[in-house]
Amino acid sequence: MTDHYQGFTATAIGKLVVKNLGLPDPTRLERYTAGAPLVDGTIVVGGSGRLAGSLPGVLDTLGIASTAATTDGSTYKGLVFDATGLTDSTQLRALRDFFTPKLRSLTTCPRVVVLGTPPEQVRGAERVAQRALEGFTRSLGKEIGRGGTVQLVYVADGAEAAATSTLAFLLSPKSAYVSGQVIRIGAHGTTAAPEVADWTRPLAGRVTLVTGASRGIGEQIARVLHRDGATVVGVDVPQLADELQALTKELDGDWLALDITGKDAPQRIAHHLKEKHGGVDIVVHNAGITRDKKLANMGEERWDAVIAVNLTAPERITRELLEQQLIRTHGAVVGVASIAGIAGNVGQTNYAASKAGVIGLVDSLADELPDGITINAVAPGFIITQMTAAVPFATREVGQRLNALAQGGLPVDVAETVAWYASPGSSAVNGNVVRVCGQMMLGA
Ligand SMILES: NC(=O)c1ccc[n+]([C@@H]2O[C@H](COP(=O)([O-])OP(=O)(O)OC[C@H]3O[C@@H](n4cnc5c(N)ncnc54)[C@H](O)[C@@H]3O)[C@@H](O)[C@H]2O)c1
Numbered sequence: 001m002t003d004h005y006q007g008f009t010a011t012a013i014g015k016l017v018v019k020n021l022g023l024p025d026p027t028r029l030e031r032y033t034a035g036a037p038l039v040d041g042t043i044v045v046g047g048s049g050r051l052a053g054s055l056p057g058v059l060d061t062l063g064i065a066s067t068a069a070t071t072d073g074s075t076y077k078g079l080v081f082d083a084t085g086l087t088d089s090t091q092l093r094a095l096r097d098f099f100t101p102k103l104r105s106l107t108t109c110p111r112v113v114v115l116g117t118p119p120e121q122v123r124g125a126e127r128v129a130q131r132a133l134e135g136f137t138r139s140l141g142k143e144i145g146r147g148g149t150v151q152l153v154y155v156a157d158g159a160e161a162a163a164t165s166t167l168a169f170l171l172s173p174k175s176a177y178v179s180g181q182v183i184r185i186g187a188h189g190t191t192a193a194p195e196v197a198d199w200t201r202p203l204a205g206r207v208t209l210v211t212g213a214s215r216g217i218g219e220q221i222a223r224v225l226h227r228d229g230a231t232v233v234g235v236d237v238p239q240l241a242d243e244l245q246a247l248t249k250e251l252d253g254d255w256l257a258l259d260i261t262g263k264d265a266p267q268r269i270a271h272h273l274k275e276k277h278g279g280v281d282i283v284v285h286n287a288g289i290t291r292d293k294k295l296a297n298m299g300e301e302r303w304d305a306v307i308a309v310n311l312t313a314p315e316r317i318t319r320e321l322l323e324q325q326l327i328r329t330h331g332a333v334v335g336v337a338s339i340a341g342i343a344g345n346v347g348q349t350n351y352a353a354s355k356a357g358v359i360g361l362v363d364s365l366a367d368e369l370p371d372g373i374t375i376n377a378v379a380p381g382f383i384i385t386q387m388t389a390a391v392p393f394a395t396r397e398v399g400q401r402l403n404a405l406a407q408g409g410l411p412v413d414v415a416e417t418v419a420w421y422a423s424p425g426s427s428a429v430n431g432n433v434v435r436v437c438g439q440m441m442l443g444a
Contacts, residue, residue, distance in 0.1 A: 003384065003400065006407055024406035027147035029176040030109040031412060034227050035200075038172040039064045041077025041107055046098045049084030050160050051115050062168050062199060070102055078111035078171055083133055084155065086116075088125035092132055099140070109147035111171045112140060115163070118154040118184060130154075134182055141180035141439045142404050149179035149439075156186045156428075165425030168199065174416035177381075177409035180439035185428050194330055194424045202423040204229030207277045209269065211260055211317075212287030214240035216385040217336070219247060220411035221284055224419045226251040230282065233273065235260065260287055260313040261305075266320035279326045282422045284334045285314035285358070290387060292347040303350045310354035315361055318375075327373050332422045335362055335377035336414070339437050342379055355379070359433050366431030374430040376421045381437025382408040403438035 006026050030040075042065045045055045059066045059080075070076065081098050085091075095114075119131040133152050141150035151170050155163050162185055169175050170183075196202045208225045212218035213234030222232045232253035236244045241257035248255040256272050258265055273280045288310045291302035314335060321327050340348050341355025358377055365375045382388060382399040388408070391399065400408040414436050420426060 003408055005397065005400070024401050026405060026407035027108060027145075029147050029405065029407070030173040031176050031410070032173040032416065037064075038062055038168055038199075039077055039111075041065070041075070042067055043078045043080055043111070043171060044068070044070055044076050044102060045080045045082075047082035047085065047094065047115070049082040049086070049115070050117075050157070051084060051155060051163065052082040054160065055080060055082065058164050058167060059171075061164065064171060070105065075105050075107045076102065076110070077107055078113070079106070080113045080115065080167070080171070082115045083130075084115055084117045086126075086129045089129050089132060092129060092136070095133075095136055103144070106144075106146075106148065109149075109173065109176070110144065111175070112137075112144065112148065112150040113167065113170050114150075114152050116152060116154050118156055118186075121157060137182070138180045138439075142441075147176075147405060149175060151175075151179070152182045154182065154184045156184070158187045159185045159428045162425075162428035165196065165202070165420060165423045166429060168425075169416070169420035174420070176416075177405065177413035177438050178417060178434060178436050179404055181434050183429070183432055183434060186430055187428065194427070196423065196425040198229075199425075201229035202425055203282070203419070206230045206281035206422075206424075207233065207273070207279065208282040208284065208422065209233050209235065209273065209280050210284045210286055211235045211313075213247065213255075214243040216387060217380065217383060217411040217414045218284075218286040220415040221286055221418050222247060222251060222253070224412065224415035225282070225284075225422060226253065228419050228423070230422070231277070233277065233280070235269065235287070260317065261308040265313065266316045269317055270320050270324050270326055273321070273326055274324065279328050280321065281328050281331045282334070283318065283321060283327065283331070284336070284418055284422075285317070286336045287313070288336060288354075290348070290351050292351065294347050295349045298350065306350040307354050307357075310351070311357040311361075314358065318361070318365070322369070327371075329371040329373070330424055330427050331371070331373045332426070333365070333369070333373065333375040334418050334421050335359075335375070337377045337379040337433060339379050339381045339435055339440055342433075342435070343440075362431060362433060372427050374421070374427060376429060376432045376434070378414055378417045378421075379433055379435040379437070380409065380414050381435060381440045383411060383414060383436070384408045385411055403440045405438035407438065409436055409438060
C-alpha cells in the first residue's frame, strides 16, 4: 500500500526519467508529528479587512511566527491575505500585488490562505469581488507546486474570533493533502463556544464514536483523535473484533463489535454510549464499503449493501443519538463522503449515490442541530488503503496522479481533517464538505 511511483521518482534514475519524459514529480509532503511546532517557519500576513488587525495575535496564540514585511533573501512558510476589505472588482488587483512578489520566497510545502466574506452575506459589487476569490485560490492551488496548498476561508460577519482552529489546521502540515478548498465559518454557536485551553490536546475529556475503526482511514481517525486527547469508542464488524479490541486497548479506549446495518444497531450504540460514557461528544461515520458494477450489471445485493452501510446506517445512528439527546453541547457529527459523491464515477452509481447522500445529511441537519452541535463531512479523493489497493493498477496510477499534488493521500490526511472539525475551537465550522483530494483535477 505504498506509492511505488513516488519512491521511484526519489531515486537517481527516477529523477532522470521524470525530467527527460516530463512525468509528474510529486513532492514528499510534510506531515504533522505530535509535539512539533504547528508551523515550521514564518507566515507573511497582508490585506485589509475585518481580520487583518487580529491576525498576528491569533497566530501568536498558536505559537506561529508572523510578519507583515518581507525582506529580500528570506524564505517564508506561508501567506495569509485578508481579502474581506475588497468591495469591488478593481480592488482584486491587491491579490496580485500581495502574492506575486512573494511566491518565489516560499519554502517547500508552503501554505496559502485567503480570507473572504461569504458572498451571500453581501450585495452588488462587493459580492462580485468576494465571489471572484474562489477562482483565484483554486487556480493558485493548481500552479503553486512543491507540495503547496491554497485555500479560501469565507468568514461570516461576527465569526472573526472563531477562525483560530481553522487557521491552525490550514497553516500546519495537518492539512497536507487538502488544497483548493472553500471553507465557510459561520456564526453557528460562536456565542457560547468553549475556549480551547490547550491547542495540543483540544479534545481532552471528549468521547468519540468512530465507526469502521479497525483499519484504514478509521484506524487513523481513532489514533489522531486519541492524540488530541479524546476517549475513542471504536465500532467495527464482529469479524474484525480482534483488531478493534487491540487498537482501542492501545489507545485506552473502548469498543463495540457490531454490524452498523443491524436492525437494532443504533439502539445498541446509544445504549453503550449512555451506560459506559454518559453520552458522546463526537460521532464519526467512517465505516464504508464499495461494491462496484456498471448500473446495467448492478445486482440488488450490491446496491442494497452499499446504501445500507454508507448512508442509511449513519442516518439512523445520528437520529437515534439525537432523539436520546446523547450528543453533548458543542458536539460534532462528521460524515465521510467521497469525491465520487461530488463528481460521480464509472461503476459507482451505488457508492456515489450513498456518498452524495452523506452530503445531503450534512445539508439537511446543519441548520437544525441543537446545542451548538455541528455537522460536516470530509470527501476523500484517492487515499492509499486496503480499499484502494483493490483498484486495478492502471486506474490506481491515474487516480493517484490526477491531482495538483500528483500523489495519493494517506489515511492520516483524512483523520487530521476530522480532528479539525471535532475540535471545540471549530464550533463555528458547520455544514462544510471539505475534499481531502490533493485538489483533484477531474470533476469537482
Ligand atoms: N480509501 C479511499 O480512497 C477513500 C476515498 C473516499 C472515501 N473513502 C471512505 O472512507 C471510509 C473508510 O475507507 P477505507 O479506505 O479506510 O476502507 P476500509 O475498507 O479499509 O475500512 C472500512 C472499515 O469499515 C468497516 N465496516 C464496513 N462495513 C461495516 C459495517 N456494516 N458495520 C461496521 N463496520 C463496517 C470495515 O470492517 C472496515 O474496518 C469509507 O467510508 C470510504 O467510503 C475512502
